[in-house]
Amino acid sequence: MAEAPSSTQRKHLVPLLVLLCLALALAYVFRDALSYEALSENRMRLIALRDAHYALTVLGFVAAYTVIVGFSLPGATVATLTGGFLFGTFPGVIFNITGATFGASLLFLAARWGLGEWLASKLDASEGRIHKIKQGIDKNQWSMLFLMRFMPVVPFFVANLLPALFGVAFHRFVISTALGIIPGALILTSVGAGLGEVFDQGGRPDLSVLFEPKILLPILGLCLLSIAPMLIKARRKEPL
Structure with a gap:
């Protein structure tokens, strides 16, 4: 039977629960602000703020993006479009990637600080299928991390x-996140950079571009590249 979390780990759960409640509260308060409609209505104010205080706007945008991702608030896609709309594809994509990486890192550290280390140790000490899955992830961390970023088969x-929760090293997580989200961030940022014309026509951004062959096929190629080490191991009949 698995050992229960220690008193120290239980104390760590308290701030995590506080963060969860805060995330739910923020999601409720800003449910209408983090939307395409809100961006459309406030676009002229945002442009005026950017033109008057560019550096401050950049810092505020990155901080807001960090909070959105760190608290897993709905609106990350709108935030990415906003980065492109305000700052162009470049350097907008850099600001988007920076905010997303900071926010993801904060969420990672919060989870690790809570039950992450305890759960990882329990998985290492377990037996059977769960232990094998944990071993497989440990032996193919880079492949699995990049695959989750290139092909988001799970929510961000x-x-x-x-x-x-699986004990991945922090530096591996940061590197794979910063590099792995580049393709998707670049596409959405470029879509955001063209929102001015879309706003003028009273339309909405066309995100179906993500599924066009010229976009999707290169991303699938990156997915295959990320799992190439696993395929090589399988061909050599090495345990995955």
């Missing part, structure tokens, strides 16, 4: 939590 916040 889940991809931030799972590595912490």
Whole structure:
């Protein structure tokens, strides 16, 4: 039977629960602010603020993006579009990646500080299928981390939590996050950079571009590249 969390770990759960409640409260308070409609209505104010205080706007934007991702608030896609709209594809994509990486890192550390280390130790000490899954992840961490970023088969916040709960090294998480989100961030930022014309026409951004072959096929190629080490191991009949 698995050992229960220690008193220290239980104390760590208290601030995590506080953060969860705060995230729910923020999601409720800003449920209408983090939307495409809100961006459309306030676009002229945002442009005026950017033109008057560029550096301050950049810092505020990155901080807001960090909070959105760190608290897993709905609106990350709108935030990415906003980065492109305000700052262009470049340097907008840099600001988007920075905010997303900071926020993901904060969520990772919060999960690790709570039950992450305890759960990882329990998985290491377990037997059977669960232990084999944990071993497989440990032996193929880079492949799994990049695969989750290139092909988001799980929600972004889940991809931030799972590595912490499975004992992934922090530096590996940060590197794979910063590099792995580049393709998606670049595409959405470029879409955001063209929102001015969309606003003028009273339309909405066309995110179906993400599924066009010229976009999707290169991303699938990156997915295959990320799991290439696992395929090589399988061909050599090495345990995955």
